[in-house]
Amino acid sequence: MKLWAALLPLLSVVCGVLSASTPDKFATYQSLSRSGPVDLDSSSYDDLTSAPRDYYSVVILTATDARFGCLLCRDFEPEWDLIARSWNKGPKPDDLKVVFGTLDFDNGKAVFQKLMLQTAPVLLVFPPTVGPHAKVDGNPVRFDFTGPITAEQVSSWIGRHLPEGPKPEIVRPINYMRIVSVVTTIMAVVTAFTVLSPYLLPIIQNRNLWAAISLIAILLFTSGQMFNHIRKVPYVAGDGRGGISYFAGGFQNQFGMETQIVAAIYAVLSFATIALALKVPRMEDVKGQQLAVLIWATVLFGTYSFLLSVFKAKNGGYPFFLPPF
Numbered sequence: 001m002k003l004w005a006a007l008l009p010l011l012s013v014v015c016g017v018l019s020a021s022t023p024d025k026f027a028t029y030q031s032l033s034r035s036g037p038v039d040l041d042s043s044s045y046d047d048l049t050s051a052p053r054d055y056y057s058v059v060i061l062t063a064t065d066a067r068f069g070c071l072l073c074r075d076f077e078p079e080w081d082l083i084a085r086s087w088n089k090g091p092k093p094d095d096l097k098v099v100f101g102t103l104d105f106d107n108g109k110a111v112f113q114k115l116m117l118q119t120a121p122v123l124l125v126f127p128p129t130v131g132p133h134a135k136v137d138g139n140p141v142r143f144d145f146t147g148p149i150t151a152e153q154v155s156s157w158i159g160r161h162l163p164e165g166p167k168p169e170i171v172r173p174i175n176y177m178r179i180v181s182v183v184t185t186i187m188a189v190v191t192a193f194t195v196l197s198p199y200l201l202p203i204i205q206n207r208n209l210w211a212a213i214s215l216i217a218i219l220l221f222t223s224g225q226m227f228n229h230i231r232k233v234p235y236v237a238g239d240g241r242g243g244i245s246y247f248a249g250g251f252q253n254q255f256g257m258e259t260q261i262v263a264a265i266y267a268v269l270s271f272a273t274i275a276l277a278l279k280v281p282r283m284e285d286v287k288g289q290q291l292a293v294l295i296w297a298t299v300l301f302g303t304y305s306f307l308l309s310v311f312k313a314k315n316g317g318y319p320f321f322l323p324p325f
Helices: 002-032 042-049 071-089 109-115 151-160 176-204 207-222 225-231 256-282 286-314
Strands: 038-040 056-062 098-104 122-126 141-144
Touching: 002 042, 002 098, 038 042, 042 056, 042 098, 042 109, 056 071, 056 109, 071 098, 071 151, 122 151, 207 225, 207 256, 225 256, 256 286
Parallel strands: 038 098, 056 098
Antiparallel strands: 056 122, 122 141
């Protein structure tokens, strides 16, 4: 009993020192992270993540030196700095303590070896071991980067591993250069349009030009041009006998040349119809008008007959046809 009575004051002092060390450690690292994440080395990493701790440690292990060839590490570095600044300066609950740190491979080779890391960057979130938010399992939660990612996405992931409650929002700095560039570009466009408008407006307001553009677009897309871009179809293919096949069998397949041929057929049919409906009735010469009707009707009939033969070639079961094809 006398021994316990003698040791009790000593144990109280030791416990007091241990309990006071964690807040002091948090305050130290927090003071270093006012403008961004704390730059760590192997010893400071071990100190920051060692128990006991009543704060969250969020550490990214990266390799930003050019000789490592980690493009993702260099691309994400400004996003990581933005996350740390936003969390350090943003409003958050008083009992939520978070320290952000960065451990580069050059400064923490021992840590990389201890964790057996083969890739970078890797993000680790260490939960508190003491305090109101302490976790029974003090092991870190790991986030592996699989591609480019934004600060908002990583901040959201970090927030899911913190206690419920309001979290600081990511606040991106104003990009003044971008604003100046946009304003300058707009002014240049307005100036150019003002100077060139006497020459451009007659062209822009030309109905024949827009009609031609519309017809070309309609012919291209109705003939399957978008299908070619989506499916990456070949231009032509062999027919197996040393020749070239211009039409693919089946209504779900086509070649690039086939699209152009079908577009040309549609164009001839369109112009023949327009000529019969608009041009021929305006002809004053009766015999010339009759001859034009005969010519354009023959073109229309022959072209449509060829179109039906194309359908027949693509699918032998197609039931319709017109002579001579």
